[in-house]
Amino acid sequence: MKKHTILAVDDDRTNLQIIRSVLEKDYALQLAISGEMALKFIERNRPDLILLDLMMPGMDGRETMAKLRQIPGCETVPVVFLTANQETAEEIQCLNMGASDFINKPIIPGILELRLRRILELDDLQHHLQTAVEEKTRQYQELALESIFAIVNIIEAKDEITEGHSVRVAGYSRALATAMGYDEKSVDEVYRAGLLHDVGKTGIPDLILKKEGKLTREEYGEIKEHTSIGGHILAAIETMDYLAEGAKYHHERYDGTGYPNGLAGEDIPEIGRIIAVADVFDALVSKRHYKEAMDVETAKAELLKGAGSQFDPAIVKIFIELMENGTIEEIRQASGAGH
Numbered sequence: 001m002k003k004h005t006i007l008a009v010d011d012d013r014t015n016l017q018i019i020r021s022v023l024e025k026d027y028a029l030q031l032a033i034s035g036e037m038a039l040k041f042i043e044r045n046r047p048d049l050i051l052l053d054l055m056m057p058g059m060d061g062r063e064t065m066a067k068l069r070q071i072p073g074c075e076t077v078p079v080v081f082l083t084a085n086q087e088t089a090e091e092i093q094c095l096n097m098g099a100s101d102f103i104n105k106p107i108i109p110g111i112l113e114l115r116l117r118r119i120l121e122l123d124d125l126q127h128h129l130q131t132a133v134e135e136k137t138r139q140y141q142e143l144a145l146e147s148i149f150a151i152v153n154i155i156e157a158k159d160e161i162t163e164g165h166s167v168r169v170a171g172y173s174r175a176l177a178t179a180m181g182y183d184e185k186s187v188d189e190v191y192r193a194g195l196l197h198d199v200g201k202t203g204i205p206d207l208i209l210k211k212e213g214k215l216t217r218e219e220y221g222e223i224k225e226h227t228s229i230g231g232h233i234l235a236a237i238e239t240m241d242y243l244a245e246g247a248k249y250h251h252e253r254y255d256g257t258g259y260p261n262g263l264a265g266e267d268i269p270e271i272g273r274i275i276a277v278a279d280v281f282d283a284l285v286s287k288r289h290y291k292e293a294m295d296v297e298t299a300k301a302e303l304l305k306g307a308g309s310q311f312d313p314a315i316v317k318i319f320i321e322l323m324e325n326g327t328i329e330e331i332r333q334a335s336g337a338g339h
């Protein structure tokens with residue numbers, strides 16, 4: 001195993017010599033006789049632990065510590081103070097500043113050795129744990145997204161003419177959320193909900209879903225059920241409750257005449273209002289069993305016409321901006337433009 005690097009800082013050369021004799025066998029040791037010299041060293045090499053004399057002429061230990069904490073990569077390096085001062089107040093101050101420990105002078109070799117070893121072991125353990133948690137989190141995120149895409153495949157296997165619809169709606173919804181100032185995590189949630197908004201269609205009979213020509217009132221009623229069915233399917237994923245919200249509320253209308261609950265305005269969860277705009281835009285510019293694809297300019301006019309009645313006008317406004325700056329077209333091309 002690679003030796004840990006310890007930087008020892010003390011203006012007293014005799015002390016540095018004692019430190020060297022105790023530590024040089026087990027550690028890569030760097031010695032500095034002032035705070036200024038220590039900071040220069042730290043700029044070039046990040047030590048695993050810093051042993052820092054509290055009382056030094058010029059820059060003292062506390063000032064050196066405050067400065068080294070500003071150096072990138074040194075925010076959490078363990079610092080152990082060397083102090084001749086036995087006053088408790090001083091020691092409390094050191095610990096409050098984030099020091100890992102303090103060692104009283106005169107230095108007792110056995111204590112110095114054991115204390116530093118213990119601190120380095122704890123620090124290593126903490127780093128390992130942190131890395132392990134980050135790795136697990138990454139794996140979990142990946143698994144979540146892979147599972148979502150498996151469900152998208154189920155949706156698309158059911159109705160091949162809407163191929164790419166889920167991915168495009170998710171892409172538009174993500175662009176909207178980003179432009180609306182959502183943080184990274186929330187943007188991701190909107191994206192995932194967009195991917196699964198139509199999962200309820202898997203519960204609708206093919207005869208109705210793929211019917212060419214006009215639907216009867218009863219058949220249309222059944223199609224509408226895909227929102228509640230989707231909400232029900234996704235309610236099982238409790239840790240991502242926004243998925244069910246997106247599926248359930250993406251056909252609510254701003255004026256309260258939508259389904260399944262007839263919610264109006266801000267009562268409709270925002271994730272539903274976002275997906276609604278993205279969904280309708282994609283449906284308009286795509287070919288369906290019952291209609292040809294509409295051109296983008298006409299679709300834009302349709303969205304504007306629906307602002308305030310079908311859609312949240314603020315969200316339509318942002319969508320139009322995204323159309324005008326080319327974002328929507330970019331997503332459309334990247335995720336397979338509708339037929």
Ligand SMILES: [Fe+2]
Pocket residue numbers: 197198226250251279
């Ligand atoms: Fe839908």
